[in-house]
Amino acid sequence: MHALRPTLTAAALVILTGMAGAVETITYPNRIGTVVFPHKKHQGALGQCRGCHEKGPGKIDGFDKVLAHGKGCKGCHAEMKKGPLQCSGCHASG
Numbered sequence: 728m729h730a731l732r733p734t735l736t737a738a739a740l741v742i743l744t745g746m747a748g749a750v751e752t753i754t755y756p757n758r759i760g761t762v763v764f765p766h767k768k769h770q771g772a773l774g775q776c777r778g779c780h781e782k783g784p785g786k787i788d789g790f791d792k793v794l795a796h797g798k799g800c801k802g803c804h805a806e807m808k809k810g811p812l813q814c815s816g817c818h819a820s821g
């Protein structure tokens with residue numbers, strides 16, 4: 728999904744990476760099992776912010792279940808053949 732991975736200038740990446748060092752994980756509690764999103768690991772694996780943050784780092788407007796099960800999470804895993812696709816791969820059981 729190329730729209731998810733546009734390029735970013737090296738200078739901007741340095742600034743943004745510095746800002747985001749602290750965002751280790753992001754947790755989404757919900758009724759079928761909490762999703763713990765390893766944010767920092769994704770920064771490392773993908774090497775940029777722009778692919779996920781079209782408007783700069785921070786909360787993503789309209790991030791919800793539909794986006795998560797689409798290009799926001801699962802769609803990229805399908806595209807890259809990396810990362811979980813099964814419910815239990817993202818939603819902790821119990």
Ligand code: HEC
Pocket residue numbers: 743744746747750753766769770773775776777778779780784785786787788790
């Ligand atoms: C694989 C996708 C992905 C990548 C790559 C990514 N992020 Fe995020 N980031 C997210 C998601 C999803 C959220 C949570 C959005 C929401 O819930 O509104 C988030 C949230 C954040 C937040 C807000 C955290 C909070 O709790 O308020 C910051 C700041 C942030 N990202 C910075 C960055 C920076 C800087 C980079 C690049 C070095 C980056 N992110 C790379 C997906 C990503």
Ligand code: HEC
Pocket residue numbers: 755757758759762790791792795796800801804811812813814815816817818
């Ligand atoms: C790649 C990760 C991923 C996979 C795989 C995944 N989910 Fe999710 N799901 C999420 C995230 C992230 C959220 C939270 C979205 C939010 O709260 O903004 C979510 C939210 C949900 C919600 C809560 C909706 C709500 O409004 O409370 C349900 C129910 C759900 N998923 C069911 C499933 C089922 C069933 C499967 C398997 C068929 C599945 N998910 C697979 C990441 C995933």
Ligand code: HEC
Pocket residue numbers: 731762763764765768769772773778779795798799800801803804807809810811816817
């Ligand atoms: C732009 C692509 C992309 C997006 C968007 C993305 N992921 Fe991933 N995800 C990956 C890749 C690539 C890996 C494999 C990383 C590795 O193995 O180093 C991965 C791995 C994972 C893993 C396994 C981590 C581990 O330690 O093995 C989880 C869990 C995960 N993603 C959850 C999510 C959730 C939840 C979201 C949305 C909030 C999301 N991902 C969004 C590309 C993405």
